[in-house]
Amino acid sequence: MALSPFASRSPSMTVASPRSALRLKAASAQYVSGSAVAAQSESNPDRELTEQLNDDVRQKYIKGKKLGEGTYAIVYLGHFREDPSSCVAIKKIKVNAEYKDGLTMDAIREVKYLQELSHQNVIALHDVFSSKDQNLNLVLEFLPGGDLEMLIKDNDIHYGASDIKAWMGMLARGVWFCHENFVLHRDIKPNNLLIAANGEVKLADFGLARYHPVVSAPELLYGARQYSGAVDVWSMGMVFAELLLRVPLLAGMSDLDQITKICEAFGTPTEDNWPGVTQLPNYVADKTVPLQGREFFLRQFPTAGPVGADLLMSMCALDPRKRRTALQVLQHSWWTTDPQPTKNEDLPRKSGTKKMGDDLARRGGETDDGPFKHAARQLDFGAMK
Numbered sequence: 001m002a003l004s005p006f007a008s009r010s011p012s013m014t015v016a017s018p019r020s021a022l023r024l025k026a027a028s029a030q031y032v033s034g035s036a037v038a039a040q041s042e043s044n045p046d047r048e049l050t051e052q053l054n055d056d057v058r059q060k061y062i063k064g065k066k067l068g069e070g071t072y073a074i075v076y077l078g079h080f081r082e083d084p085s086s087c088v089a090i091k092k093i094k095v096n097a098e099y100k101d102g103l104t105m106d107a108i109r110e111v112k113y114l115q116e117l118s119h120q121n122v123i124a125l126h127d128v129f130s131s132k133d134q135n136l137n138l139v140l141e142f143l144p145g146g147d148l149e150m151l152i153k154d155n156d157i158h159y160g161a162s163d164i165k166a167w168m169g170m171l172a173r174g175v176w177f178c179h180e181n182f183v184l185h186r187d188i189k190p191n192n193l194l195i196a197a198n199g200e201v202k203l204a205d206f207g208l209a210r211y212h213p214v215v216s217a218p219e220l221l222y223g224a225r226q227y228s229g230a231v232d233v234w235s236m237g238m239v240f241a242e243l244l245l246r247v248p249l250l251a252g253m254s255d256l257d258q259i260t261k262i263c264e265a266f267g268t269p270t271e272d273n274w275p276g277v278t279q280l281p282n283y284v285a286d287k288t289v290p291l292q293g294r295e296f297f298l299r300q301f302p303t304a305g306p307v308g309a310d311l312l313m314s315m316c317a318l319d320p321r322k323r324r325t326a327l328q329v330l331q332h333s334w335w336t337t338d339p340q341p342t343k344n345e346d347l348p349r350k351s352g353t354k355k356m357g358d359d360l361a362r363r364g365g366e367t368d369d370g371p372f373k374h375a376a377r378q379l380d381f382g383a384m385k
Helices: 018-037 045-058 104-117 148-153 161-180 217-221 230-245 255-266 294-300 304-314 326-330 352-360
Strands: 061-069 071-078 084-095 125-128 138-143 192-196 201-203
Touching: 018 304, 045 125, 061 084, 061 352, 071 352, 084 352, 104 125, 104 138, 148 230, 161 201, 161 230, 161 304, 161 326, 217 230, 217 255, 230 304, 230 326, 294 304, 304 326
Parallel strands: none
Antiparallel strands: 061 071, 071 084, 084 138, 125 138, 192 201
């Protein structure tokens, strides 16, 4: 009997205890209040309690060697003081004087959403504490397998349809869980999909996440001010395509170049195939390319098979209203057709501790240098009200 795409071979997800939640909130509050707390009297009982809670959390961990550093954060290998064999990643977010209390919106979003999301395909946030220099430290689960981008780019790593189905299933479950909790990720790409020691794929980097149903990838390029979970489904489709081709499908050099590549690949959005698209602020159409049908996806992605090509086509619909939702993606028949997904323990993998450090140190939307640097675009979501 085929395994349901909602099921997983990993241990069931855990929810933080009330005491743990209290420590997280107290540590966050202690940091965010920053200078205001410092100005209070030493005898203030609230300050003393907050500091004690923060110290209790900080003392639980031993910080070790540096794994990666970016302009946004430094990532260290760490472990529980009481169990040196239990590793964690400690992400120290750098103070930024340009922002109130030195805390960027990316950092606030990341803490906020990871505190509220507990799922085996979302990176786990164990604790939050502030250090003596007022830097915010996120204690995250240790994911030594690097990321999916690393596997895609490594020609010595061989993988097939069963492996792709396993990876995509884990991604789809993570995205579905986020959407069920009214969170959009908005930055799904292979180097934000980190890999645990047991082969489990974890969705990371919530610096661009948002709660509100706010509509999706091509429409963002056309300047849509409202977007929904369809933006994440489009990104899932791009990851699917990249896993199949082992190169980015639509790696534009600019917004206009990205629009051109989308139109060349899938067809030009028109009022016939996407009602209302011509009213979007940045809509342009120099020439009309016919909308691609099922035959294009069968020809372009033969490894996916006919059923997989159908799923990919539904994730790459230009009109976001015609794209499958994350739930509908999981309900597609591709998951229960042969070949079956590879078991986690049998998935291709390699050590990627430094890659994990570099990934976690990036600010949301940043990309790595190299030939793949244009695969994930740097849209300014903050400018979209």
